Amino acid sequence: MRIREVEVLVASPGRNFVTLRITTDDGVVGLGDGTLNGRELAVAAYLSEHVAPLLEGRDPHAIEDTWQLLYRGAYWRRGPVTMSAIAAVDVALWDIKAQVAGLPLYQLLGGASRERCLAYGHASGVDVAELIESVHAHREQGFRAIRVQTGVPGLGPVYGVASSAGGGERYDFEPARRGALPAEERWDSRAYLRHVPSVMESVRQEFGPELMLLHDAHHRLTPIEAARLGKSLEAYDLFWLEDVTPAENQEALRLVRHHTTTPLAIGEVFNTVWDYRTLLAEQLIDYVRSPVTHAGGITGLRRILDLAGQYQVRSGMHGPTDVSPVGMAASLHLGLALHNFGIQEYMLHSAETNAVFSPRFTFDDGGLRPSEEPGLGVSYDDEVAARFPYERAYLPIARRPDGTVHDW
The missing domain is CATH 3.20.20.120 (Enolase-like C-terminal domain)
Structure with a gap:
């Protein structure tokens, strides 16, 4: 099994989301969330321009190796953009692994420790x-x-x-x-x-x-x-x-x-x-x-x-x-x-x-x-998403009574 396609999906159904979709050569689809509120396109560009080319042809089951490749191999470590991009890839690969195993994802993480x-x-x-x-x-x-x-x-x-x-x-x-x-x-x-x-x-x-x-x-x-x-x-x-x-x-x-x-x-x-x-x-x-x-x-x-x-x-x-x-x-x-x-x-x-x-x-x-159900238990509807294109949005800024910018 190899990664055939990596897609970065940006839509705004009520708010902006960045979703990573990874498809294997035998048709298994995994989803990951790369949304960074107010800076969504930074993660989208990071994924599409820098990460996606590294993933095509890789073994989707090699989650730990892929994580280390994206974290240690890029020189620029940490930070919200990098870690959100890595998160999107990581979750999509776990979704694929659980679907192939025929198990809900939590079972691959050790099984349930509580009822809810x-x-x-x-x-x-x-x-x-x-x-x-x-x-x-x-x-x-x-x-x-x-x-x-x-x-x-x-x-x-x-x-x-x-x-x-x-x-x-x-x-x-x-x-x-x-x-x-x-x-x-x-x-x-x-x-x-x-x-x-x-x-x-x-x-x-x-x-x-x-x-x-x-x-x-x-x-x-x-x-x-x-x-x-x-x-x-x-x-x-x-x-x-x-x-x-x-x-x-x-x-x-x-x-x-x-x-x-x-x-x-x-x-x-x-x-x-x-x-x-x-x-x-x-x-x-x-x-x-x-x-x-x-x-x-x-x-x-x-x-x-x-x-x-x-x-x-x-x-x-x-x-x-x-x-x-x-x-x-x-x-x-x-x-x-x-x-x-x-x-x-x-x-x-x-x-x-x-x-x-x-x-x-x-x-x-x-x-x-x-x-x-096997995997994450979430899907993505392209037709519905197409009705909600990206719209620029910002979280509010706080200022003190004298006008000084305050901690958010």
Whole structure:
């Protein structure tokens, strides 16, 4: 068996996706997700111009050798574009291998370690009243773990809130706004730090102690501000506090950890095990947030999570709508097999997206389970995808009250 064809597919059914399709000489088709939100065409070009020519004629079963070829053989290592491209290839090859074996992919990763993958949804509102309504709606959908976000009084639209103040514009399925330039939002950390504890108090009063609550700070706090936030939220028993500070400076998490026992989740913008080295060795975090799509695929993320497991750190794979159903399915197969699985982020894709990819994973009793059919359990409909051409889109930019660009 040899790789006959490598195709890079770009479509925008509700948002932009980059999909890699690898076809073998006997007609087996594997899919991989190479989507990098707001920089999709960089990965598409990397794949089509630099990676695809290396794959044609190779043995699709040689997954480890192919991974090392693309990582070690290119000289330029790491980074989101490179690792997303490697991820797309890696997942497509695992999809092929599992189909040839006649097994769902998780069986090739060691088999199921649990019945389903606990998932959390996103509840939000421009104010607390709207947030409470959103939490009720998510509980009715079956979620037992819910991320809660609200607008901050006086700031207007805030990233992570599904409806914006003033006009009620919705962007549940895609926060990246289509257009020539990014939208700009105002940010004030002091106002945010004053506001969040009262939000958590209101949610706990409404829903009691059993509901698993999560919150995302979106990298916007300094280490001492992050420490203050974590300490102020201890009484509300969060499942985790996410991305409290930009973690490229891994040592900064020492300060946060010293001041709070609130569990910390970090890493949705990290791509390799090297990004986690200090965080894991010093047990400065509790959950690894990297998704399969941006961390070198199943092979790359498994390396990270195997190391994390030695320090009692669990998975918390990123699962927004800029991870396609292909990437989500790969995360679920890996998550079902992992011993140190923690929780899976789950944002529902749009109807247009599902029409293109036809994902067969299921959600029930607060958890997700991958398809039992051979491979990933996702397909790609070229005819439907052709109706949704690529459209430039950017995630919003945050500026402080004085106009200074702030951490995203």
